[in-house]
Amino acid sequence: MIQKEIISKEQKKAARYAKAMGHPIRMYVLELLSKQSCCYSGDLSEILPIVKSTLSQHLKELQDAGLIQGEIEAPRIKYCLNKENWNEAQILLGNILNFHIKQSSCEDVK
Amino acid sequence: MIQKEIISKEQKKAARYAKAMGHPIRMYVLELLSKQSCCYSGDLSEILPIVKSTLSQHLKELQDAGLIQGEIEAPRIKYCLNKENWNEAQILLGNILNFHIKQSSCEDVK
DNA sequence: ACCTTTGTTCGTAATTTCACGAACTACGAA
């Protein structure tokens, strides 16, 4: 017997994304990545007022939420937004925040 | 001596709002209020799978974050979005999520 | 005054988050 869920899958996903965004350090990283396409953990570690192990935890949290992805590049790791999930977060959170993405002209992804 | 802040006020605010949105129950309430202008705690309590004291805590969290406001109305309490802060959340989170409130241009995308 | 309704606060407990330093892994360079 399937009981009707009060809280939708979309709302749970949106909450998951919002939760990942719910810390100043992680918000900083996300905003950076939304503007410059990629960054390296080491660069962040130099700038941000936390030790690298803590930064690693935050980056892991963002990865677990699906918002970013790391790519091994020689000695370092290059982080970028996870395009697909970032797009989903834009849509889901945009929906709650009453933004309306114009599908037509901006983005042709699907 | 003023040290330059790495993480901006706006990012901290945005993270605060995102944090408040980072739970399915609270996301549900916010989405409801973004669509129907107001609601009552009792109605939520009947629908949602949590006891009223827990719901009260979530509503308090949303109030503390500034996203909603309660108004005493006879025996009940009427909750609405806090328009001013909700608008700020729209702008701040919209900025990070690269939404464009103005219809105008999309040429900078990609 | 008493009862009912509505919602908050309190006390408690389990879990998660956040932060640090130490230790560890992976890997390219010397």
Added chain:
DNA sequence: TTCGTAGTTCGTGAAATTACGAACAAAGGT
């Protein structure tokens, strides 16, 4: 192979989150 760099994992502790039920407070109706 040894060393240095880049980053993760482990162990720890403090604090916050989430949830519940019991007790409490406010206010309208009887």
